[in-house]
Amino acid sequence: MEFTELGDSAVPAGRLVFWTPAAPASAWADDPRAPALVHEHHVRTAAARGPGYVEPAWIGVSFAVGRAGRHRLGAALTAWLRGHEHLRSRLVPTPGRCVRRTLPASAVTLRQEDVGVFADGASARRQIEAFFDRRADPLGWPQMVFATVEGADGTTVFAGADHGVVDAYTLAMVPGQIRAALAGRAEGRTGPTYLDFGAEERNLIDRLPSGPERTDHWRALLDDARGGTPAFPLPLGASGAPLAQRSTYRRLLDGPAAARFAAASRAGGGSTAAGMLACLALATAGVAGERPLAAIGLANSRTGPWRTAPGWFVGLHPVRIPAAGAAFADTVALAAAELRRRGPGPGSSPPHISRMLRREIRPRFVVSYFDVRRVAGTPPQRGDTMLRSRVHGPAEVYVWLTRSDHGVHLSTRFPDTPVARANVERFVLAAAHAATRAADGHRAEALPTPA
Numbered sequence: 001m002e003f004t005e006l007g008d009s010a011v012p013a014g015r016l017v018f019w020t021p022a023a024p025a026s027a028w029a030d031d032p033r034a035p036a037l038v039h040e041h042h043v044r045t046a047a048a049r050g051p052g053y054v055e056p057a058w059i060g061v062s063f064a065v066g067r068a069g070r071h072r073l074g075a076a077l078t079a080w081l082r083g084h085e086h087l088r089s090r091l092v093p094t095p096g097r098c099v100r101r102t103l104p105a106s107a108v109t110l111r112q113e114d115v116g117v118f119a120d121g122a123s124a125r126r127q128i129e130a131f132f133d134r135r136a137d138p139l140g141w142p143q144m145v146f147a148t149v150e151g152a153d154g155t156t157v158f159a160g161a162d163h164g165v166v167d168a169y170t171l172a173m174v175p176g177q178i179r180a181a182l183a184g185r186a187e188g189r190t191g192p193t194y195l196d197f198g199a200e201e202r203n204l205i206d207r208l209p210s211g212p213e214r215t216d217h218w219r220a221l222l223d224d225a226r227g228g229t230p231a232f233p234l235p236l237g238a239s240g241a242p243l244a245q246r247s248t249y250r251r252l253l254d255g256p257a258a259a260r261f262a263a264a265s266r267a268g269g270g271s272t273a274a275g276m277l278a279c280l281a282l283a284t285a286g287v288a289g290e291r292p293l294a295a296i297g298l299a300n301s302r303t304g305p306w307r308t309a310p311g312w313f314v315g316l317h318p319v320r321i322p323a324a325g326a327a328f329a330d331t332v333a334l335a336a337a338e339l340r341r342r343g344p345g346p347g348s349s350p351p352h353i354s355r356m357l358r359r360e361i362r363p364r365f366v367v368s369y370f371d372v373r374r375v376a377g378t379p380p381q382r383g384d385t386m387l388r389s390r391v392h393g394p395a396e397v398y399v400w401l402t403r404s405d406h407g408v409h410l411s412t413r414f415p416d417t418p419v420a421r422a423n424v425e426r427f428v429l430a431a432a433h434a435a436t437r438a439a440d441g442h443r444a445e446a447l448p449t450p451a
Contacts, residue, residue, distance in 0.1 A: 001172065001372045001404045003386040003411045005247045006129050006158075009062065011121035014151030018113040018131055019074065021081055021142035023088070027107035031100040035091050036198035037351040038312060040098050042164040046138040047093040056389035058136035059168075060160035063175035063384040067154045068182055070112075076181035077146055077157075078110050083186075086165055086194040086311055090141040102195070110146075124149055132160030132389065160387070163312060165194070168370050168402075169300050170310040171386050176378025194311025204346040217341060218357055221294060221318040230295050231395070232365045233288035234427060237419025238395040245391040246416035248424070252401075252432050253408040257439040261408070264442035268332030273369040274339055275438065276401045276408065277321055278331040280367060283430035285323035287423075292322035295399075296361070298368035301345030308376035315348030317341075319367060328438045364396045371403040382406055388413075397424065408435070 002009075035043070049055075065073065081087055082105035089102040118124040128147045135145045144161035159174060180186065192200075208214070221230060253261055258272070265275030281293035301315035302308075321338050324330030342348070347356075354361045372380050386402075397414045410428060414420045 001380045001384055001386060001402050002249055002409055003168070003388065003400050003402055004249045005390060005413075006060065006062075006125065006132070006160075006387045007390060008247055008249065009125070009385055009387060011062075011125040011128065011158075012149050012151035012153070012156055013119055013121050013124065014149045015117045016115040016124050016127055017070065017148045017150070018115060019077060019146035019148065020111045020113070020135065021088075021145070022109050022111045023103050023107040027103050028101045029104075031089060031102040031195070033100055033195050033199040034202065035098050035100060036194065036201055036312065036349070038314060038349045039091065039164045039198065041351045042312075043091045043093055043098055043138050055392065056133040056136075057138070057163055057391070058132050058160045058389045059163055059166060059171060060132065060136075060158060060387040061171040061174050061384065062156060062158045062387060063178075063381070064154055064156050065179060065182060070148075070150070072182060073148065073155065073157075074110055074112065076178055078108065080178050080181050081110070081144075082106070082108050084193075084310055087142070087144050087161075089195060090143070091164075093139070100195070118149075121149075128158050128160075129389075132158075136160045136162045138162045138164050158387070160389075165312060166310065167300070167312045167314055168368075168386060168400075169302070169313070169375055172370075172372045172375045172380050172384075173310060173377055175380055175384045180378065192305045192309065194306075194309055194313075197306050197309065197311065197313070201346050201349075205352055208347045214347070215356060217318050217320075218353070221296075221320055222357070222359075224294060224320070229362060229364050232397040232414070232424075232427075233284045233291050233294075234423035235419055236395045236397070236415050236423065237417040238415035240394055242392045242394055243415045243417065245393050245413045246421065247388075247411065247413045248428065249409065249411045250428060250432065251407050252410050252435045253439055255406050257436070258403065258407045260442045261435060261439040264328065264438045265332050267442065268329035268336075270332040270336030271339070272371070272403055272408075274332050274335040275328075276369055276435070277319065277335040277338070277367070278323075278328060279431045279434040279438070280399070281321040281323045281331050281335065282326070282328065282434040283427050286430045286434075287426050290323070292320055293367075295319045295365045295367045296363040298366055299342065299348070300370065301348050303345040313345065314350070315342070315345055316350050316353050316361065316363070317348060328434065328441070364394075366396070366398045367401070368399070369401045369403070373404060380404065
């Protein structure tokens with residue numbers, strides 16, 4: 001499953017329709033549940049920027065649903081929205097706290113806007129991007145909106161949501177759930193929701209151990225970065241001022257190669273996630289003079305009753321992995337040991353890490369691994385794509401690795417400078433070479449030795 005900017009994604013030609021959730025003002029009711037720490041921080045940060053500040057920060061997903069009639073699709077989208085209470089709730093920042101307000105499921109409807117017929121997908125894409133930029137707002141409601149393109153081969157659905165209410169795991173669940181709703185099946189989830197997690201999170205982190213084992217690894221990583229957070233190992237040609245970020249996408253391994261790579265990672269004592277971190281460590285050593293991979297890891301932090309809950313469950317983890325020479329198996333072992341150091345999920349949210357370390361954590365080099373085959377319900381299909389908005393940011397680099405039945409995909413974003421374009425490409429090619437060599441080496445080892 002790809003993860004790419006909408007601006008780099010294929011959009012079919014056809015009739016474009018916008019779908020916006022709506023509800024009467026009188027239906028909103030105060031909700032006493034406290035927000036998740038990361039969502040509260042996200043909303044407060046947006047509010048502090050002021051009403052004149054506009055910076056898109058949504059993520060989304062696109063997927064085909066065949067020849068679905070508009071009435072049937074609207075009913076399916078409405079039923080799906082009503083089944084997710086965190087998508088019919090909002091936070092209102094006030095001095096000292098954020099007040100939650102929530103809608104009953106029956107109050108939510110969908111308003112259609114027929115935008116028109118577009119003979120080329122690029123024009124439709126620009127309309128969708130502008131719509132998501134306007135409407136996926138952390139301070140307002142709705143926080144998730146939809147667009148559909150009715151083309152020659154059927155209908156494609158685009159969903160865009162503020163990051164405060166969804167993460168990659170949530171996005172990967174959306175296509176299967178909406179396809180199930182179209183087919184008259186419910187793939188909804190029972191049990192505690194993201195709103196319940198927010199209320200419980202503070203109790204969970206109060207019960208976590210608070211000794212140096214929770215902070216020493218973080219402090220060592222930050223000390224190595226001279227008090228900041230680790231930076232990308234090569235120059236980016238960017239100052240501290242925000243710049244337009246550029247995105248790239250590459251399929252590192254196809255399905256069979258990914259299976260061989262997974263076997264090679266297991267042989268080294270690790271998982272595919274550890275194997276991919278090992279490839280990034282080998283790439284770092286190869287292009288930056290034997291430096292270790294030093295970054296901040298992003299990971300799914302769902303635990304216990306929230307293992308299948310939609311929402312924004314994100315954890316930060318320190319990552320420092322030296323390359324064991326040129327040996328993949330030995331580097332996998334080091335990466336696996338690094339992954340085992342991760343603490344419990346709720347204690348890894350960015351606001352909690354900042355409080356624990358008594359300093360604001362501002363990631364500059366971020367790596368993430370996500371296996372879409374592990375999501376609850378029906379896994380994504382070939383062609384389903386996770387999307388993100390355009391971003392203006394400082395000198396930061398994000399690397400997202402996703403695993404599906406169809407292979408391993410690598411997506412990046414980085415400052416749009418000639419230096420960064422060249423150096424990120426060098427890094428990605430080195431990581432791709434390490435992954436291919438590991439997969440091919442395992443195949444060669446599995447072959448019978450000639451007599």
